[in-house]
Amino acid sequence: MSEGGPRLRVNPIACQAHGLCIELLPELITADPWGYPIIAPGPVPDQLIPLARRAVAACPTLALLLAAGPDQADAGSGTARSARRPRAAR
C-alpha cells in the first residue's frame, strides 16, 4: 500500500523544459538528457514541502503540480493545488 502525503507530478503536455524546478528542488527533481524533469517517486518529505511549493509556483508554464495524495484528482493543467497535511490514521 502506497503512503499518503503530497506528491509532485509534471503535466508533460504543459512542460517546456524551462528547468526552474530542477534548479529549485534538486533533491527530488533531476534532468533527463533533453532537459525535462524526472521526479523522484513517492511522497514529498515534510521538510521539503515548502520548497516543493516554491518550485510549483516558479514553473513558467504551471506544469509542476503538487497533489494531496496518490489518487487525488487535480483540476487539470494550469491550476496547481496546494498540498494538505496527510490525515492521521484512524
Add this chain to the structure above:
Amino acid sequence: MSAPGLTAAEPGRPRPDGQVLRLLPAEGPHDLRAHLHRHGALPLREAGRLIEAVEQSGLTGRGGAAFPAGRKLRAVAEAAARASGRAGTVLVANGSESEPASSKDSVLLANAPHLVLDGIALAGAAVGAATSYLCVAEYRPELARAIAERAQAGLDAVPAQVSVTAPGYVSGQETALISALNGGLPLPTLVPPLPAQRGAHRRPTLVLNVETLAHIALIARYGPAWFRQAGTAQAPGTALVTIGGAVRAPGVYEIPLGVRLGELLAHAGLAGQPEAVLTGGYFGSWLPLPAALHAPVSAPGLREAGGALGPGVLAVLPGQCCGLAETARVLGYLARQAAGQCGPCSNGTPALAEAMNWIAFGRPRDDMIGWARQLTWLITGRGACHLPDGAAVLAASALEVFGEDVRAHARGGPCARASASPMLPIPTEPGSQGR
C-alpha cells in the same frame, strides 16, 4: 430465445474445440432481422440491474487495458448522479482500431453491428447518456445500413452518432477521441480529470471498446452466470483475437479466454518452427516459442508469462524474418505517430527507434545496446498517454527474447533475415503527427 450453444465449425475455418460462438455469427453478417431472430428483442432493463449484471459477470474491457467494465459503468453512473439535473452523460463506443495488427473491431462491426448497437443502447440507458457516439476508422456501408434499419424500427431512444476517427495511432486513444469530439485536435490530453469525471462536452463520459459493448448486449439477455460459463474465473467470457504471421489460417477468431496459446495457434495452423510470437500488438511484448505455448490466452495469463493480451493481437514471427528488424520498424512507426506534445516522448521515442535501428540493421556496440535499455527506462511513464510506455515495453522484450540475435548482430552485423519483407504491417502515413 435459447442461449447460443455449440456451433458446428465452419468448413475450411477450423475453430478450437468446445468453443462457443457468441459474438461472431457462424453463417455470415447479421442484418436486423437475423439478429433479432438469434438473440431476441433488446432487453431495456432498469439501469442499476445492468450495471450489477456486468459487475457480476467480471467482463473486462476488450480494447487493450482490460479494466473491469462494471467498475467503469458504475463510476460514470455515480458521476452522473453527483452532477444531477444537468445535461446527462456521454457514451463513446470506440471502434477506431488504430492498432495496425488488429482487425477484430472491423470484423465485429461488419458481421454483428447490431450487437454493438444494442450494447450502446443498453449501456447508454444504464449511465443516463443523452448523447452516444460510435467512433470508427471508416464509415462502411454495412454500418450505415444497420443504423438505418434501427432508425426505421425506432429501436433506440438515443441513436448512435457515427464519428470517423482521424487516422493515426494515437487518435483512437480514449482522451484523444474525446478531445476530437470536443472540437479539438485528436491528441491525448492529461488525466486527471478522467473521462468518467469530465470528458466529452464537459460531461461524464463512458468510453468502451465496441467488443466490450457487444458482450454487454449478450450479458443483458442471458445473464452474468451464462457469461461466466466460458473462460476462466479470473478472465471470464470469450474474446476476439487477431492471429497473424506464420499461421496457415490468419484472421479473427473468437476464443474462450484461458485457452492455451499452443492449442490456439495449432488450430490456426502453426507453420514451421517459429522462434517468437508478438502478443498484445505494437504496445505489447514478444514471447519466445515454443516456451510460451503453455501460456493461457487471457490478460492475466499472458501477463504472467511476460506478455500481454492487449486488443487480442497474436502475430507469429515467421522463420525467415528477424524479430529485431520487425521491432525496429514498429518503433519507427510509433515514433512518427507520436503526438509531439510531451518532451520525453518526442525526444526519447525517436531516439529509441534509432537505437533499435542500429541494433537491427547495423553492427551495434555495447554502448548502443546500453543506451537503448536506458531509453526504455527514460521514456516510461513520462508522457500524457502510454505510447512511450508501449514502445519501451516492446523494445525491452525484443532485446530480451532476441538476445541471441543481438549478440550475433554485434559480432557480425545484421543477419540476412533482417532484409526479408516485413511481417508486421506498417501503415503508410497520412496520419503522421507531431513533427
Add this chain to the structure above:
Amino acid sequence: MSPLTGGGGHYAAFVQTSSTPLWYATRATGLVALVLLTISMALGLLSSVRYQRPGWPRFVTQGLHRNVSLVALAFTVAHVLTTVLDSFVSIPVQDAVIPFVGSYRPFWVGLGAIAFDLMLALTITSLLRTRMTFGVWQAVHWTAYACWPVAVVHGLGTGTDTPVRWVLALTAACVAVVAGLTLWRLLRGWHAHPLACTAGTAAIIVALIAGTAWLTTGPLSPGWSHRAGTGSLVLARTRAAPPPGASR
C-alpha cells in the same frame, strides 16, 4: 499663487501655495519608475529567451523580475499620488486610471493612465497566477509589450524634463535596452513562428523611426507645452511665476 521663497511657513500653506516639492517628486518618481519598468522588461525578456549562465540560474532572473516589477509599481503609485496631490495643476485621481478625461494635457496624461492600468492588471494576474489557467495569465502578460512603450511615450509627452539632455539620454538608453532584447527574443522565436517574428521586427523598426520623428517635431521643438494641451490658464500662471530650475 506665489513662488517658493525659501524656508518656514505653515506646512499646509506650503502645500497649497507652492507645488515645487511635489512637482519634483512627480518627475523624479516618474523617471525612476520608467527605469525600473525598463529593468523589469529586460528581465522578462531574458526569461523568455531562457538566459542563464553558470552563476546565474533561471530562478534568479525570475525572482528579480518579480521583485523589480513590484518596486516599479510602488514608484508608479508614488508618481501618481504626487501628481494628484500637486495642486499647481488640477489632475484629479480619476485621471490616473481613466484615460483622456482630464483637462491637463489629456492625451499624454491619458497614456500614463493606460500604462498604469496595464501595470495593475499585470501585477494582479501575476500574484494570482496559480488561480487561473496558464493561457489567461499569458495573454494578460503579453500586454506588457504595450504597457512599456505607452509609459515611455507618456513620459516624453507629458514630461517637463524631456528636453533635458541627461533625461533624453536615459530614455534613449531604456529604449535601446528593451528594443535590443526584444529583437533578440524575436530572433530566437523565428524558427517556430517566422511570420510573427518578422512582423514584430518590422514593427519595432517602424516604431523607432516614428518615435524619433515625433520626438524631434513634438516635445523637443518649441511650443510643445501649448500643443500638448497644457491649458492657457496654467501657462499664464507659469509665465507669471516661474519656479527656480527648469521651465514648464
